Amino acid sequence: MGKVPVFSSLSGQNLASVAALIRRREYPKGEILFAEGDRLDDLVIVNAGSVKAYTIAPDGREQILYVFSEGDFFGERNLFDGRTAPYTLQALEEVKTCAFSREDFRALIADHPDIALAVMEALQTRIARMENALRSIGVRSVDARVSALMLEFAEKYGKPVPEGVLIRLPLSREGMANYLGIARETVSRKLGQLEAEGVIRSISGKSLLILDREALRQSAGVLS
Structure with missing residues (x-):
């Protein structure tokens, strides 16, 4: 867990406490982790492999929004309001994940504000990349x-x-x-x-x- 950026500030003892909260899952290549519209109550971190997040356009074309790889996370939008998944997530290869329930992760960031800051920094980077991609459509x-x-x-x-x-x-x-x-x-x-x-x-x-x-x-x- 110490290799995951959002937990890089934690000590060994705190990391052990965090590890006790997680639920581990493995997915073969091609498996759907969550479908758009599914209820997603967890924050999920990719431990190994990569996952694509996509929606289906009105013309039936697949539109990939993100590629999540080792150390990336998803499900953060649902931590406070219980929204459904905004996109479908599919394994691009064999994938290993660890998940925190919404309640556990909210308690975790209350006890360790540095984790909340790390999540905000990661989201800022993600938003910047998305904004850059949107600008590229018009000018590149x-x-x-x-x-x-x-x-x-x-x-x-x-x-x-x-x-x-x-x-x-x-x-x-x-x-x-x-x-x-x-x-x-x-x-x-x-x-x-x-x-x-x-x-x-x-x-x-x-x-x-x-x-x-x-x-x-x-x-x-x-x-x-």
């Missing part, structure tokens, strides 16, 4: 949005290696398209273009290497 080309997504993945999932930054992609090409609200072919074409230009290199269907981060920033329209 679809090609620039693909490049910006690679930068976002590099920040969250990237691992420095001698040649650049290695990313284990949390989404397939189709998943990236659903996240950005564009065609799958556009994602594949742009990634192919970036590879031809020597900006990235595909390692496998699930990984790629960023070779020239500055060129990727320029492609995304990000000022240095």
